Amino acid sequence: MSITVKVRVPGTTANCGPGFDAVGIACTIYSELELFLSDEGTLRIEIEGEGKGRIPTDSNNIIYQAVQAVLDRVGKHYQGIYLKLYNKIPLARGLGSSAAAIVGGLIAANHATGNTLTQEEIFSMATIIEGHPDNVAPAIFGGITISVMQDTQPVHLRFMPEKMLNMVVAIPEFNLSTHTARQVLPDTITMKDAVFNISRVALLIGALCKGEFHHLQYALEDKVHQPYRQELVPGMQQVFDAAVAKGAYGAALSGAGPCLIAFTDSNCDRIGKAMVQAFSKCDVKAEYISLSIDIEGAKVIE
Numbered sequence: 001m002s003i004t005v006k007v008r009v010p011g012t013t014a015n016c017g018p019g020f021d022a023v024g025i026a027c028t029i030y031s032e033l034e035l036f037l038s039d040e041g042t043l044r045i046e047i048e049g050e051g052k053g054r055i056p057t058d059s060n061n062i063i064y065q066a067v068q069a070v071l072d073r074v075g076k077h078y079q080g081i082y083l084k085l086y087n088k089i090p091l092a093r094g095l096g097s098s099a100a101a102i103v104g105g106l107i108a109a110n111h112a113t114g115n116t117l118t119q120e121e122i123f124s125m126a127t128i129i130e131g132h133p134d135n136v137a138p139a140i141f142g143g144i145t146i147s148v149m150q151d152t153q154p155v156h157l158r159f160m161p162e163k164m165l166n167m168v169v170a171i172p173e174f175n176l177s178t179h180t181a182r183q184v185l186p187d188t189i190t191m192k193d194a195v196f197n198i199s200r201v202a203l204l205i206g207a208l209c210k211g212e213f214h215h216l217q218y219a220l221e222d223k224v225h226q227p228y229r230q231e232l233v234p235g236m237q238q239v240f241d242a243a244v245a246k247g248a249y250g251a252a253l254s255g256a257g258p259c260l261i262a263f264t265d266s267n268c269d270r271i272g273k274a275m276v277q278a279f280s281k282c283d284v285k286a287e288y289i290s291l292s293i294d295i296e297g298a299k300v301i302e
């Protein structure tokens with residue numbers, strides 16, 4: 001017997017300034033994957049697009065590991081596992097490629113085996129594999145998500161802003177793995193910095209929810225991770241300033257970086273070009289893309 005499933009998963013921008021490991025937004029950039037399960041054959045992985053030639057095509061591949069985690073959990077075994085990946089989300093740039101890969105593998109395998117796992121169970125498994133919930137939540141549920149770890153269980157709240165919001169992402173040429181960008185973070189922060197972030201993340205969620213985007217100028221400020229990661233992304237502050245100078249409400253590091261993301265409701269091209277130019281003045285080659293909020297999250301498309 002053989003089964004085929006095709007899944008589409010959005011890229012995500014996590015943290016959004018002060019919401020470290022908690023806030024995430026699903027973006028209108030997508031990777032797709034096809035999963036074929038069969039009683040005969042072996043493991044085979046083919047890649048088109050981002051990461052071709054770089055991503056492992058053996059049992060070290062995280063999509064394969066996600067598929068296998070579902071098969072183990074539901075007690076099914078397949079000799080032949082064939083994965084065809086169509087990767088559009090840039091790798092190790094802060095747009096949640098690993099979360100999309102994990103979520104895609106889990107959802108494809110769950111669908112192929114009769115949808116026995118709930119979305120919440122998928123969310124829990126994805127969080128364990130990814131290590132933090134803020135990318136996998138919007139990748140699964142779409143929209144803007146707030147995630148909280150309750151002991152080992154992730155809990156989420158999803159919402160859409162009252163008004164349309166666009167995001168302009170400046171994508172530098174270089175990669176920065178999330179693992180590396182987490183290693184520069186301190187173990188502890190001061191009470192002053194904690195209060196700085198708590199107040200801003202509350203303002204951020206209120207501003208996004210109500211569509212009062214003028215608050216984003218302050219609501220995107222952060223003292224928990226961005227100051228420490230600044231050394232890894234040359235030109236970070238200059239790019240933020242360039243985006244705001246061209247009319248963006250505010251800007252932040254996308255996930256762990258190195259992408260920088262500006263929030264706006266107009267002038268995306270003007271903002272994007274200014275961000276790329278500011279990067280270039282710091283000897284960083286970059287390009288930009290304009291995105292909006294994905295409302296659906298991951299979905300089975302075939």
Ligand SMILES: Nc1ncnc2c1ncn2[C@@H]1O[C@H](COP(=O)(O)OP(=O)(O)O)[C@@H](O)[C@H]1O
Binds near residue numbers: 099
């Ligand atoms: N489609 C994919 N298939 C397999 N592995 C992937 C895929 N996309 C991403 N990865 C893995 O995730 C890593 C990037 O994850 P990470 O450093 O968290 O950055 P980000 O999630 O921001 O792109 C890649 O180096 C690769 O190992």
Ligand SMILES: N[C@@H](CCOP(=O)(O)O)C(=O)O
Binds near residue numbers: 014021094
């Ligand atoms: N909260 C995480 C988010 C990482 O996002 P990614 O898209 O860079 O993987 C962090 O800041 O480490």
